[in-house]
Amino acid sequence: MKLYKLIAMAVVTLFLTTTGLALAAGTLETVQERGSLKAGVNGGVYGFSMPNDKGVWEGLDVDTARAVAAAVLGDAGKVKFTALTAVQRLPALQSGEIDVLCRNTTQTLTRETKNGLNFVQVNFYDGQGFLIPKDLGVDSAMQLDGATVCVLPGTTTEMNAADFFKANNMSWKPVVIENTSELNKAFFAGRCDVLTSDASQLAAQRAVAPNPSDYKVLPEIISKEPLAPVVRHGDDQWYDIVNWTVMGLINAEELGINSENVDEKLKSNDPKIKRFLGVTPGMGQALGLDDEFMYRAIKQVGNYGEIFERNVGPETDLGLDRGLNALWTEGGLMYASPFR
Secondary structure, eight states, X not given: OHHHHHHHHHHHHHHHHHXXXXXXXXXXXXXXXXXXXXXXXXXXXXXXXXXXXXXXXXXXXXXXXXXXXXXXXXXXXXXXXXXXXXXXXXXXXXXXXXXXXXXXXXXXXHHHTTTOEEEOSOSEEEOEEEEEEGGGOOOSGGGOTTEEEEEOTTSHHHHHHHHHHHHTTOOEEEEEOSSHHHHHHHHHTTSOSEEEEEHHHHHHHHHTSSSGGGEEEOSOOOOOEEEXXXXXXXXXXXXXXXXXXXXXXHHHHXXXXXXXXXXXXXXXXXXXXXXXXXXXXXXXXXXXXOTTXXXXXXXXXXXXXXXXXXXXXXXXXXXXXXXXXXXXXXXSSBOOOOOO
């Protein structure tokens, strides 16, 4: 009898294990059968992910998701965007509600281990800062002792702020609001002295403030915030696809390929360009895609430089310089591994 029980338990264990592996390995198939990509985004950060006045999603993170859709489905428009709060975002990905999280999320050790997530190539290097009204009369974060600070819960932002004030023997009074839009409203309504977040988000919130010139970002950057799209543990193929699509946006800029010249580049004799665009087969096949996956992403969405300039660059209301997000050849950190 014991032998039968052991065999039965072994069969059940094997079934559960193989079933779990099959489910975990099926994101690409699920997305392709559905005919759309489900992407989690931030619903209220101008320049990164926010609907415009016509209800069309725009932003750097939005374009990243669209590039994945172009690579996987052939159409950058086949994305269903879900606005998620900081508290909602990780559970939504863990539960399978979304296929990829493109929501200004910082890569950390615990998120990649305890939370069962994988971060792909960074699509924006950032750091945390402080936004204040100019009439507060403060020129440095070291003068914020006793300040009330608007902050999102369940974020690295909240933990970084606590560390900063403790390390500098200063007190602070957090005003914790889960929704980004409501948090910003609270700050601009005067419910707190300071708004703290990633510097890019502070620039975005200042740009849409009632009177932007009334506010300033303090000079201190108190953390490293490598922001990257996120997928679940357990599906290496899907991780590879999202990772190499983001990497491809950077690689295209390195190779001088953009949405306007990509068709002409198909005629190039450069072996690197031929591999990248699928003229020489193999790259897409290695991912379980066709070889033109990056051609479509660049044609329909653009390279990383185009995405940056269109959404957050100097000619936008945010007016951000490339800085750390410049190519490595221009003093930045954007560096793509070889397509070969």
